[in-house]
Amino acid sequence: MVMEIKLKHVSADYRVGPMRSPLILNNVDLQIKTGSLTAVVGHTGSGKSSLLKTMNGLLMPKEGNVYIGPYEINQKINKKELKKIRQVVGMVFQFPESQLFAETVEKDICFGPLNFGVSLSEAKKIASEVIELVGLDQSILSKSPHALSGGQKRRVAIAGILAMKPDILVLDEPGAGLDPEGKKEIMNLILRQNEEFNITTILVTHDMEDLARYMKDVIVMDKGKIVYHDSVRKLFENPKLVSDWNLDFPEARKLQLKIEQEFQIRFPSIALTEEELANSLIEVGLI
Numbered sequence: 001m002v003m004e005i006k007l008k009h010v011s012a013d014y015r016v017g018p019m020r021s022p023l024i025l026n027n028v029d030l031q032i033k034t035g036s037l038t039a040v041v042g043h044t045g046s047g048k049s050s051l052l053k054t055m056n057g058l059l060m061p062k063e064g065n066v067y068i069g070p071y072e073i074n075q076k077i078n079k080k081e082l083k084k085i086r087q088v089v090g091m092v093f094q095f096p097e098s099q100l101f102a103e104t105v106e107k108d109i110c111f112g113p114l115n116f117g118v119s120l121s122e123a124k125k126i127a128s129e130v131i132e133l134v135g136l137d138q139s140i141l142s143k144s145p146h147a148l149s150g151g152q153k154r155r156v157a158i159a160g161i162l163a164m165k166p167d168i169l170v171l172d173e174p175g176a177g178l179d180p181e182g183k184k185e186i187m188n189l190i191l192r193q194n195e196e197f198n199i200t201t202i203l204v205t206h207d208m209e210d211l212a213r214y215m216k217d218v219i220v221m222d223k224g225k226i227v228y229h230d231s232v233r234k235l236f237e238n239p240k241l242v243s244d245w246n247l248d249f250p251e252a253r254k255l256q257l258k259i260e261q262e263f264q265i266r267f268p269s270i271a272l273t274e275e276e277l278a279n280s281l282i283e284v285g286l287i
Contacts, residue, residue, distance in 0.1 A: 005031070007054065009064035025050055033200075036217060037215055038219060039217070041247060043246055058091070087164055089169075090168065096157035110123040112164045116164060134156070134158055134162070136159070151182035173203075175205070228241065
């Protein structure tokens with residue numbers, strides 16, 4: 001299904017009880033194509049998580065409109081339409097394993113489909129399918145989610161979202177708190193879902209290594225505005241942009257810039273990973 005995301009002149013305030021952050025999103029225009037793989041980066045308070053929340057109606061626009069395929073999110077939207085959108089847009093929060101609550105993994109995964117009107121037998125069938133999609137054994141379905149490792153819990157939480165068969169997947173820091181191997185497994189899982197099922201994927205990250213290795217496009221946010229939306233490679237080609245927005249380079253790119261400066265040479269292409277850097281060093285005759 002074509003599920004392009006569009007934001008037109010979207011502004012939003014963020015409220016938690018009496019606390020209010022005005023214009024956490026400030027006149028945002030954005031278009032994300034179906035099947036794309038996009039990261040959202042920026043310093044704390046720039047509006048990254050808020051941008052994701054507008055995409056499934058958790059944060060309503062104060063001004064402007066959000067379009068999710070044929071659906072429109074604005075202040076006049078009714079609960080029925082909002083429920084449809086939340087089935088289309090699966091959202092994985094930061095540390096989603098903290099939201100696991102059921103007695104078994106199977107019951108936890110079944111909760112979403114049952115909430116959207118699927119029969120119990122069909123929900124169990126879906127749970128059986130998605131647990132394999134996230135690389136876990138069927139035997140885990142009968143276990144308590146609280147008895148699992150951190151990486152397994154994260155996979156179960158993602159399985160619960162995939163069980164609702166979303167066309168769009170938004171994730172807030174999916175690798176947060178995991179060890180390097182666990183983070184690698186989760187990022188590869190997300191990449192695989194995007195490639196195999198054409199799920200439009202948007203994720204917030206602060207990790208420039210993950211950005212460089214896994215992501216195709218990147219949105220940079222600053223003070224509630226989108227200041228850059230283009231390919232990851234083009235961003236890291238431009239040291240001034242990276243500096244202006246207080247971002248960092250992946251380690252391979254840092255080392256490349258240092259070598260270029262020290263030896264007064266220019267590599268034929270930018271290196272975003274260790275593998276690309278090794279190939280570039282061979283090309284310029286340094287190894």
